[in-house]
Amino acid sequence: MEHAALDLSLDSAALTARLVDIPSVSGTEGPLADAIEQALRKLPHLTVDRHGNNVVARTHLGRAERVVLAGHIDTVPIADNVPSRLDDEGVLWGCGTSDMKSGVAVQLRIAATVPSPNRDLTFVFYDNEEVAADLNGLGHIARTHPDWLAGDFAVLLEPTDGEVEGGCQGTLRVILRTEGERAHSARGWMGSNAIHAAAPILARLAAYEPRRPVIDGLEYREGLNAVRVSGGVAGNVVPDECAVTVNFRYAPDRTPEEALAHVREVFEGCGVAEMIVDDHSPGALPGLSHPAAAAFMAAVGGTARPKFGWTDVSRFSALGVPAVNYGPGDPLYAHKRDEHVIASRIPHCEERLRAWLTA
């Protein structure tokens, strides 16, 4: 299907509607990436790079600082909610209105209307955020062109209902195995019970006191939870194996190595036969003490909240770029059939960013 070129002189709410009307379910972002690339290439103050369906545009003004504005261009599957529809009360309905084509519209508007920002700017538009982590376009750029993502501070325009969500916690999942010796339960003394051997592990978990560290003024809350336990051979057999899967959600002042070392320490002396790392995604520091971030907070107002769940800001953090989420959409309506955004919030968000980048 042919789409008219994107007109970046539209206001950001109208531009959001245009973006929604170019479908871009994960894996089918080509037409939208094309439209974004074409629109950006018309802007003489930007260089534009493309990798697959990921588009990166940058100023090169020699400013002391560089900030990154990033957003994914894909959506979850359409649910009878495309094309977009603006109702009489100023609510824009449609797939991606909140998550996160309204944020992408703000990126494009800043790119088009702030040719001489006080900080060098990098705009990142990436694909496949809504699907498996290994497909994520931001991850692909980070691996293939990490220099494209260089910067002092990054803002992901994910839906946050206009609040700043700083950094994110890391998540580590490990499997703790205990061993025993199989025997008929009528002669239990002939064996050794691997489920009983897991008792100290559960006791440590039950007694664990999670930290609540304050980082850049944000209070994080760690947590160490068993998310699965399994063991047993048959109703009359002393089992020789048991496994407790533990999920450690950790504040971003711990490195992945420190997080793993902490978990090892917690279960020291618990008779763990083997500890297997099942999954590990590091956290991301909010970086709110950086001058660019402080100026950002002053411009957008409000109080930043810590992000407990894992998000793509962590990918910037892994590259040494502190990052926050800040966008016009309401996360409660993301991925829903009745996804929508209050249209007036979109230019509001745009103005806050413009104020920050032109002060």
Add this chain to the structure above:
Amino acid sequence: MEHAALDLSLDSAALTARLVDIPSVSGTEGPLADAIEQALRKLPHLTVDRHGNNVVARTHLGRAERVVLAGHIDTVPIADNVPSRLDDEGVLWGCGTSDMKSGVAVQLRIAATVPSPNRDLTFVFYDNEEVAADLNGLGHIARTHPDWLAGDFAVLLEPTDGEVEGGCQGTLRVILRTEGERAHSARGWMGSNAIHAAAPILARLAAYEPRRPVIDGLEYREGLNAVRVSGGVAGNVVPDECAVTVNFRYAPDRTPEEALAHVREVFEGCGVAEMIVDDHSPGALPGLSHPAAAAFMAAVGGTARPKFGWTDVSRFSALGVPAVNYGPGDPLYAHKRDEHVIASRIPHCEERLRAWLTA
């Protein structure tokens, strides 16, 4: 298939071979039950009753005591090991030689050759022992004609390699459920972890000190084991449910009610949300202090061993009849393709019983 009538004047090893040659895999015991019934009905000192493929024969001599000799007539499926074969070294091979047609042959020989025993005798031949408990012929008789099983002491001629195995332990299986509240593991404090709630249960199990009570001179060994544990919703969810399945093997000095009360007491205060009885089979007292049993032990010699696993002697115990296992077969070869019995052990067992019942 027509089978020649059973000739009870054969020696017990030859008679075993004849019994093996009448196949009686569980569910197909009819021809063998017919042959046994016909042979017993020729003996004027016995009354004979039949229920399905279960045959019971009794003397009515007005003796002070009555003992029961019982055996199942079914076998596991045939594995190219019928008809029977006696080799040059006096080993009789074939399906059921050990478990337990050699024992049934001894029963039949005693029935035929001891017309005036010192104790009234009851001979029980029952079906479906090798399959599901609810099909077991001894259980059927116990429910429909418990008077047929009345007695002061019972001997099951199961293979014990010529040793007496007294009574048996009971087995109780319960499921201990813990509850919590589901939450995303990134916000674990919003929920409550049901796996952590199981920590006190595993701690009690790990610390449990089983009894080793001596009953009628036999040392039993109890055991309390987790045989299964399961909990978990997903890798990022605080689980709201966990279940530990526990198997209590208990000595026969506890009644089923006492066993259940004991398990309740062990897990008192452990935060168990629900305790479900999954399976319960009571134990059986060895009853070796009874005069008939003492005379039996004196006649057969050796030292009785406790039976840790659950056996059909428990069905007699439930009717108030202490019971032991004692038979010529070797239990190590039961259910095996190379099942066999040393032929000379069969008349040996027969002679020991005859000595007891004619002294």
